[in-house]
Amino acid sequence: MLREVVRGLSTTLKSMFEKPVTIQYPEVKRPVRNRYRGRHHLRRYENGLERCIGCSLCAAACPAGAIFVEASENTDEERYSPGERYASTYEINMMRCIFCGYCEDACPTQAIVLGDNYELSFTDRTQAIYGKAMLLDPVPGGGAPTPQRTEPGKFTRAVPEMKNPEDEEASA
Ligand code: SF4
């Protein structure tokens, strides 16, 4: 009996000097893996224009029907994104989302990305719908907020010109 008590206490004593496996969340946050898929955000270009062109490809690719996009027309006096259209409404229902990343893969302008934020909590259904104001990144330093007044004929391409990575590898 005494032997068992001593054995039990020695286990307790030993664990007091071991490195704890728990952390003091939320003061301390554990870094996530590189490929972790957390809360989405909508990116901007360096000049502040929004990458999202309201094409709805992300909504079409979403297996959970979690995304709702409504597009409106850009003008040079009131431009939100390059090209003809921008997302005037962009919503993700976080209660539906399964964090598969298909929206990210489908996006032609790399506007929607899943980040590393896992602190998603809400107390009613309406709070679970994340709108554009919540999702859109802040304006980067040196950029201007949207809508912007832009030079006519400058931002006609909705999708940026991209190089074939294989060509770049070949020339390196
Ligand atoms: S991560 Fe998947 S489920 Fe969530 S919004 Fe994107 S496509 Fe839909």
Ligand code: SF4
């Ligand atoms: S996030 Fe990308 S795929 Fe979705 S509407 Fe905007 S540009 Fe299109």
